[in-house]
Amino acid sequence: MDFGDKDFLKIKGVKGNYIQGVYIKQLTKIPDERGVIYHMLRADDPIFENFGEIYFSLVYPGVIKGWHLHKKMILNYAVIQGMIKLVLYDDREDSPTRGNLMEIFMGEENYLLVKIPPMIWNGFKGIGTKTAIVANCASIPHDPEEIIRLDPFTDKIPYDWSLKHG
Numbered sequence: 001m002d003f004g005d006k007d008f009l010k011i012k013g014v015k016g017n018y019i020q021g022v023y024i025k026q027l028t029k030i031p032d033e034r035g036v037i038y039h040m041l042r043a044d045d046p047i048f049e050n051f052g053e054i055y056f057s058l059v060y061p062g063v064i065k066g067w068h069l070h071k072k073m074i075l076n077y078a079v080i081q082g083m084i085k086l087v088l089y090d091d092r093e094d095s096p097t098r099g100n101l102m103e104i105f106m107g108e109e110n111y112l113l114v115k116i117p118p119m120i121w122n123g124f125k126g127i128g129t130k131t132a133i134v135a136n137c138a139s140i141p142h143d144p145e146e147i148i149r150l151d152p153f154t155d156k157i158p159y160d161w162s163l164k165h166g
Helices: 005-010
Strands: 014-016 023-026 029-032 035-038 053-059 064-070 075-081 083-090 101-107 112-116 120-127 132-138 147-149
Touching: 053 120, 075 083, 075 101, 083 132, 101 112, 120 132
Parallel strands: none
Antiparallel strands: 014 101, 023 112, 029 035, 053 132, 064 120, 064 147, 075 112, 075 132, 083 101, 083 120
16 A cells, blocks of 8 residues: 555554655565565556666664755665665755654564655664664766755754654
């Protein structure tokens, strides 16, 4: 099942306010005695748009990778090992969801696909005790000219990366 609009509230591990254009899909894992198959994204999936490249990012527990924004690239994230807290912030001037933040806890314990449209600030933090492996099926090949980066602790994005209790 794919989730956009207010349906995202039905997905476990998702907090905050909906951001227009973000889609979340609960993914399947198929275990057997040989191992596990992790489904991620197919060309005939309704949320698939284009293939540019697939890459993997490792993030150690407690490490923050962010903030970054892609001007053209659509990101399709899934985490096959470990856990991350993915945070999205909508700062698009013409967006009806401008100012909204989303937190998505995803990985081995909550296997999801998150589609992030261009112009959405995003970053993630390794959580738990294992190194996380984040897969991205990007819509275009990496181009350093189309990415903008900010320090994870900038005051331009109203977010605190520290552990929240309760």
